[in-house]
Amino acid sequence: QVQLVESGGGLVQAGGSLRLSCAASESIFSINVMRWYRQSESVASITRGGITNYSESVKGRFTISRDASKNTVFLQMNSLKPEDTGTYYCNAYVRNQNYWGQGTQVTVSS
Numbered sequence: 001q002v003q004l005v006e007s008g009g010g011l012v013q014a015g016g017s018l019r020l021s022c023a024a025s026e027s028i029f030s031i032n033v034m035r036w037y038r039q040s041e042s043v044a045s046i047t048r049g050g051i052t053n054y055s056e057s058v059k060g061r062f063t064i065s066r067d068a069s070k071n072t073v074f075l076q077m078n079s080l081k082p083e084d085t086g087t088y089y090c091n092a093y094v095r096n097q098n099y100w101g102q103g104t105q106v107t108v109s110s
Helices: none
Strands: 004-007 010-013 018-024 033-038 041-047 052-054 062-067 072-077 086-094 097-100 104-109
Touching (some): 004 086, 018 086, 041 062, 041 072
Antiparallel strands (some): 004 018, 041 052, 086 097, 086 104
16 A cells, blocks of 8 residues: 655735645555546656646646656645635555655635
């Protein structure tokens, strides 16, 4: 099993920034794809090979990255909008299974 622990959520004003972290219990290079979800929407993903992808709603504002030495994936969120409000979940797809973190709340005030 892969355990995922998110952190970094909070309350921010519109236009502000937050950085979310997702620490995995095993090497992120063993994980096929890691994704950030906002509620049920996948907003960003990064493959084992480092290929990134973003939903149209966050493209140009959010950046997914990783630090392999810490087995951690980040989501840098800039120019936040009220519609970015929600619970953000980290997801790992590995060995044909999906694993989820507990979620971290992001609230963007107008």
